[in-house]
Amino acid sequence: MSELVTRTAAQLAAAMQAGEVSAVEVAQAHLDRIDATDDRTGAWLAMMGEDALQAAADVDARRARGDALGPLAGIPVAVKDIMCTRGTTTTAGSRMLEHFVPPYDATVVTRLRDADGIILGKTNMDEFAMGSSTENSAFKNTRNPWDLDRIPGGSSGGSAAAVAAYQAPISIGTDTGGSIRQPASVTGTVGIKPTYGRASRYGMIAFASSLDQAGTFGRTVHDAAAGLEAICGHDPRDSTSIPDPMTSYTEGLDRGVEGLRVGVVKEFMGEGSEPGVKAAISHSIERLAALGAEIVEVELPHADYGLPAYYLIAPSEASANLSRYDGVRYGLRVEGETTHEMMANTRAKGFGPEVKRRIMIGTYALSAGYFDAYYGQAQKVRTLIIRDFQAAFDRADVLVGATCPTVAFPLGDKTADPLAMYLNDVYAVPASLAGLPAMSLPVGFDEVSPQDDGRRGLPVGLQLVGPLLGEHVMLRTAAALEADLDLDLTPRGHNALETP
Amino acid sequence: MALTDDDVRHVARLAQLALTEEEISDLGPQLVTILAYAEKVGEVAAADVPPTSHAYPLSNVFRDDDVVGSPMAPGDVVANAPDEQDVQFRVPKLMGDSA
Numbered sequence: 021m022s023e024l025v026t027r028t029a030a031q032l033a034a035a036m037q038a039g040e041v042s043a044v045e046v047a048q049a050h051l052d053r054i055d056a057t058d059d060r061t062g063a064w065l066a067m068m069g070e071d072a073l074q075a076a077a078d079v080d081a082r083r084a085r086g087d088a089l090g091p092l093a094g095i096p097v098a099v100k101d102i103m104c105t106r107g108t109t110t111t112a113g114s115r116m117l118e119h120f121v122p123p124y125d126a127t128v129v130t131r132l133r134d135a136d137g138i139i140l141g142k143t144n145m146d147e148f149a150m151g152s153s154t155e156n157s158a159f160k161n162t163r164n165p166w167d168l169d170r171i172p173g174g175s176s177g178g179s180a181a182a183v184a185a186y187q188a189p190i191s192i193g194t195d196t197g198g199s200i201r202q203p204a205s206v207t208g209t210v211g212i213k214p215t216y217g218r219a220s221r222y223g224m225i226a227f228a229s230s231l232d233q234a235g236t237f238g239r240t241v242h243d244a245a246a247g248l249e250a251i252c253g254h255d256p257r258d259s260t261s262i263p264d265p266m267t268s269y270t271e272g273l274d275r276g277v278e279g280l281r282v283g284v285v286k287e288f289m290g291e292g293s294e295p296g297v298k299a300a301i302s303h304s305i306e307r308l309a310a311l312g313a314e315i316v317e318v319e320l321p322h323a324d325y326g327l328p329a330y331y332l333i334a335p336s337e338a339s340a341n342l343s344r345y346d347g348v349r350y351g352l353r354v355e356g357e358t359t360h361e362m363m364a365n366t367r368a369k370g371f372g373p374e375v376k377r378r379i380m381i382g383t384y385a386l387s388a389g390y391f392d393a394y395y396g397q398a399q400k401v402r403t404l405i406i407r408d409f410q411a412a413f414d415r416a417d418v419l420v421g422a423t424c425p426t427v428a429f430p431l432g433d434k435t436a437d438p439l440a441m442y443l444n445d446v447y448a449v450p451a452s453l454a455g456l457p458a459m460s461l462p463v464g465f466d467e468v469s470p471q472d473d474g475r476r477g478l479p480v481g482l483q484l485v486g487p488l489l490g491e492h493v494m495l496r497t498a499a500a501l502e503a504d505l506d507l508d509l510t511p512r513g514h515n516a517l518e519t520p
Numbered sequence: 521m522a523l524t525d526d527d528v529r530h531v532a533r534l535a536q537l538a539l540t541e542e543e544i545s546d547l548g549p550q551l552v553t554i555l556a557y558a559e560k561v562g563e564v565a566a567a568d569v570p571p572t573s574h575a576y577p578l579s580n581v582f583r584d585d586d587v588v589g590s591p592m593a594p595g596d597v598v599a600n601a602p603d604e605q606d607v608q609f610r611v612p613k614l615m616g617d618s619a
Binding site for chain 2: 119120121123124215216217230256257259260262322324325327328329331332339343346347348349350351352353355356357358359360361362363364365367368371373376377379380381383384385387393394396397398399400401402403404406438439442453454455456488
């Protein structure tokens, strides 16, 4: 049944509905694929196989009885290890929470269960979602299925790699400053972050609360949108949750782009972009024009200030959020003579280098005498960036540009230089600061070998940004381009993971 | 800007991090590099620009003062505690013997 894993969620749903295959068979096929390949991908931190098979059997039984089933009935889903799962360890990629077993489910997890999705397990990530390569995980590296010596992006690298490796058709990630879009871009998957406040943060381990937002990965726009539709919606347990009624993300995806104004963001095609990235992005914009979209050039004059502002806002909020890890109520404890000593020892042992670095930046930026110069100024830049986007959306219905400046880079390439690592997210961060829905769509490859030896280059992602609550226009544009490009997104090449 | 080892120690104390001497000497230059980059925000953030704390405009979010769902059992609340006694979190002494 190994070919089952190559099907999309939509195809699996249709096959299960038609009685051609059971939810148990679908779940087992994906668990087998994980078993056979995760020694190389390293995408998973905890498996929930037994629960998954039980949930799948339950879906099959209810289907046989003719009961109503949820929209994700029998579809396997991978969940980033930042979402609390009752009874299953939730580590956020940190030694601090290595043995933490949440007593409750995150709302996103509850919604997946209510939709009858089958949660296979928890995926690897940069510690507390701080990173762009998943190399900051305290436990292990995750490898890119396109080239096992390269990074899968981060911080949701495990969720991206799992979908690219055919270990799950849909996965859940979180995006604070690009942590869904950048891994999607470098693994040739679709990754969507909705409008800030659309997916509940209840039970999602906090990094930077004014930016953190859950979203989805899939191998098609439809699959990722179907997952997103299941997890989004108002939650009274998150005071930043948007109360407006939901609209469908999956209906009308085939409406095309005829007459849509597509704004090409000049700043998202910057000097630092690799030529292969620029070429793939330019080609996709030509295709959008050929499909009937009106292409306009737009500017975000303050985009260059987005990353500096982000590296004040996110660490500041993180330094406050992570103060809860003090060895008292949960997580690691390292003993000390006094409570204060115990707390300082616990935090020194439990946090990795990048987390310590960000706590230090944030603590410094918020400390007496520096607040106005750092955090205060960064919040003003946030206003300027929001105004830039508002002006751009006066002229365009949806914005496009590169998701990140490069394709997947080799493991270890940027671990010694924090700032170089941060620059990965230079195009992703502005939409996060403005709370806008944004996504990455695979649109091409960085090179094709003249020898035609099967190496097709590494995937390049196009970033699409919609206006507040404008998920649909963004998804519809992505779906039109996806259908037109009709790319084969099976990882292959000299050092790729084997196909199922 | 520059950060001395003592500056780094001060921030580490505020952050409740018991850093090693090696970490302290490594972090100084790293923080300087990152903060120097971040300081660029000062180039454009003018006095007449209001700050934004949240991108989506929601304020004064209230809910009914009711218990939602069933409350967590006390045993579950302390289940992850490193040290616990009689459903309470146990910590080392807060003050010295002579205090």
